[in-house]
Amino acid sequence: MLVRDSSVRCTRPCEISHGLDIIREPGAFGVRHPGSSCSAEVVQAHQAEPIRRQTDGHAAALDSLFDSVDLDGRPPALVSSDSSSRVLLCRHDKEHKALCKVEVHHTADRDNDENSSGCTHPSTTGNEGYKPHYLGNHRIRKLLASKVRKAACKTCGGMSNKGSKLSFCGKKIPGTRQKVRRTNFKRTKLTRGATKGMLTGACGTSFTTKGQNKLCGFEDYQVNLKINSFNIPELFVEIPETATIGSLKRTVMDVVTSIMEDGLRVGVLLQGKSIQDDNKTLHQAGICHGEKLNNIDFTLECDRQQDSPSGVIIQEEMDFASADIVEPLARMKYEEPFPETKGGCGNQQPMKAYLNGSLAGCVHHPVEMASQDTSASLQSVIRVAASDLNALATVPICKARRSEIGQRRARMPFSVGEVEALVEAVEQLGTGRWKDIKMHGFDGADHRTYVDLKDKWKTLVHTASISPQQRRGEPVPQELLDRVLSAQAYWSQQQEASWKGSCS
DNA sequence: CTTAGGG
DNA sequence: CCCTAAG
Numbered sequence: 001m002l003v004r005d006s007s008v009r010c011t012r013p014c015e016i017s018h019g020l021d022i023i024r025e026p027g028a029f030g031v032r033h034p035g036s037s038c039s040a041e042v043v044q045a046h047q048a049e050p051i052r053r054q055t056d057g058h059a060a061a062l063d064s065l066f067d068s069v070d071l072d073g074r075p076p077a078l079v080s081s082d083s084s085s086r087v088l089l090c091r092h093d094k095e096h097k098a099l100c101k102v103e104v105h106h107t108a109d110r111d112n113d114e115n116s117s118g119c120t121h122p123s124t125t126g127n128e129g130y131k132p133h134y135l136g137n138h139r140i141r142k143l144l145a146s147k148v149r150k151a152a153c154k155t156c157g158g159m160s161n162k163g164s165k166l167s168f169c170g171k172k173i174p175g176t177r178q179k180v181r182r183t184n185f186k187r188t189k190l191t192r193g194a195t196k197g198m199l200t201g202a203c204g205t206s207f208t209t210k211g212q213n214k215l216c217g218f219e220d221y222q223v224n225l226k227i228n229s230f231n232i233p234e235l236f237v238e239i240p241e242t243a244t245i246g247s248l249k250r251t252v253m254d255v256v257t258s259i260m261e262d263g264l265r266v267g268v269l270l271q272g273k274s275i276q277d278d279n280k281t282l283h284q285a286g287i288c289h290g291e292k293l294n295n296i297d298f299t300l301e302c303d304r305q306q307d308s309p310s311g312v313i314i315q316e317e318m319d320f321a322s323a324d325i326v327e328p329l330a331r332m333k334y335e336e337p338f339p340e341t342k343g344g345c346g347n348q349q350p351m352k353a354y355l356n357g358s359l360a361g362c363v364h365h366p367v368e369m370a371s372q373d374t375s376a377s378l379q380s381v382i383r384v385a386a387s388d389l390n391a392l393a394t395v396p397i398c399k400a401r402r403s404e405i406g407q408r409r410a411r412m413p414f415s416v417g418e419v420e421a422l423v424e425a426v427e428q429l430g431t432g433r434w435k436d437i438k439m440h441g442f443d444g445a446d447h448r449t450y451v452d453l454k455d456k457w458k459t460l461v462h463t464a465s466i467s468p469q470q471r472r473g474e475p476v477p478q479e480l481l482d483r484v485l486s487a488q489a490y491w492s493q494q495q496e497a498s499w500k501g502s503c504s
Numbered sequence: 505c506t507t508a509g510g511g
Numbered sequence: 512c513c514c515t516a517a518g
Contacts, residue, residue, distance in 0.1 A: 408512065435506060450506075455512070458509085 223282055227298055266298055412447055414456050419476050422453055422460070423483050431457065431491040460484045 239251050268275045268285075275285050414422070425441035434450035442448045463471055464481035 411512075432507070434508095452512075454508075 221283075223287060268298055413473055416474065416476060416480070418442075418445075418448070419456070419460065419480055422456060423480055423487065425453075426457060426491070427483065427487045430494065431488065432495065457484075457488075461488050464488075 239248055243251070270286055277285075421441040422437070425437040429436050429440065434454040437453055438448065438450035442453060460476070460481070461484055463476060464484045468475075468478075
């Protein structure tokens with residue numbers, strides 16, 4: 001099976017325009033194969049076609065890199081990123097379990113990288129004269145252009161609906177938070193969830209099944225997925241009207257690149273339903289031979305901390321035609337005087353991302369700069385709010401602004417200490433008295449509502465009942481989890497008993 | 505306002 | 512975490 005897609009991120013947004021450098025490393029030019037499982041075939045491919053030296057442009061350098069590692073003539077291989085400031089060009093090959101990475105370092109890292117990378121691989125002998133090239137907006141734009149293209153989804157309703165989880169043939173995949181009752185033109189809460197759904201997308205997947213290995217009595221078919229394109233949801237940008245067109249362009253570019261920088265994760269939806277279990281096999285998930293293969297969607301989801309400073313908001317838009325969608329600062333918690341934007345109607349998308357850099361925040365002279373271009377793949381709406389550019393760059397985002405926007409609360413994972421307090425409280429009070437539990441164990445914790453505690457307990461029970469390998473986040477001591485289970489069992493039993501008692 | 509559950 | 516029907 002081969003799945004391809006691409007995205008690029010740079011963890012130093014401000015330097016994106018300075019570009020990226022491709023580094024040389026032993027093993028192959030800019031190629032590293034982390035595990036011994038990397039297939040010789042892939043390595044050989046690199047050896048046979050080392051990256052050419054490029055002196056005529058950054059984009060060309062990276063293009064060349066992409067081209068050279070492309071083994072089957074397809075477009076750029078999957079480009080993803082890890083937590084470091086690198087862009088990885090990965091290659092997954094089921095047959096060989098191969099994973100090769102081409103790391104692209106920031107220019108700032110160049111010196112170190114070069115010092116530590118001898119480039120001794122035979123295949124790189126022609127690279128002595130290699131000069132790292134910057135990868136400027138050029139390349140980014142190119143990538144975006146190719147990846148963001150709406151192409152195959154033009155008839156699918158585009159990004160109009162919530163979540164804009166574009167589906168394959170006109171089939172709308174509901175966003176995670178979409179409510180059935182929501183109707184067009186009805187303004188919906190602004191994006192909740194900075195962690196969900198940024199780039200949505202994913203269109204078509206065409207499958208072919210072929211080959212098989214008799215394994216344990218069933219055939220192991222190959223599934224070929226071709227992702228036609230990913231879409232970027234509507235972009236929402238606030239920028240002073242005194243800003244220059246050039247800065248506007250840069251801002252938009254920043255918005256887009258920021259989405260990527262934030263770390264993307266791929267989601268898979270089958271018939272509109274997200275498949276969460278990464279351990280499932282395609283076959284188990286229903287992506288297999290004999291099944292309809294046009295109902296799979298991939299989404300690019302962004303993991304982003306809400307605390308990150310931001311100045312630009314990206315949001316998707318719901319079904320509606322109005323261009324005036326500035327959300328009234330609905331959930332503003334702080335005293336920040338925020339004049340409501342007029343005409344604030346608009347179905348906002350569930351996903352919104354705050355971009356690095358600025359605040360945009362407390363400004364409010366919305367000026368419609370552009371409205372959606374329905375024919376374009378991005379359908380972006382860019383709004384400009386009067387504010388000082390300098391302020392934009394330095395003022396930290398204000399919470400008022402954020403909350404008012406309807407922003408989902410930032411994730412605040414429970415610490416082990418909190419978990420312990422919760423467990424203790426529940427052990428004493430039971431599982432149905434969350435208000436009391438809040439008052440007892442979390443009285444001072446204003447950020448924890450009793451609903452939060454109830455939810456946390458729910459997840460704790462779940463966590464305790466799954467294997468340690470499946471757990472995520474800060475590990476909760478098994479001892480606590482054991483107490484969770486026993487308390488849960490005890491209190492649910494009590495509850496049952498009380499039911500019976502009241503019945504008889 | 506709280507609970508309880510689904511999203 | 513969010514949303515909301517119920518109580």
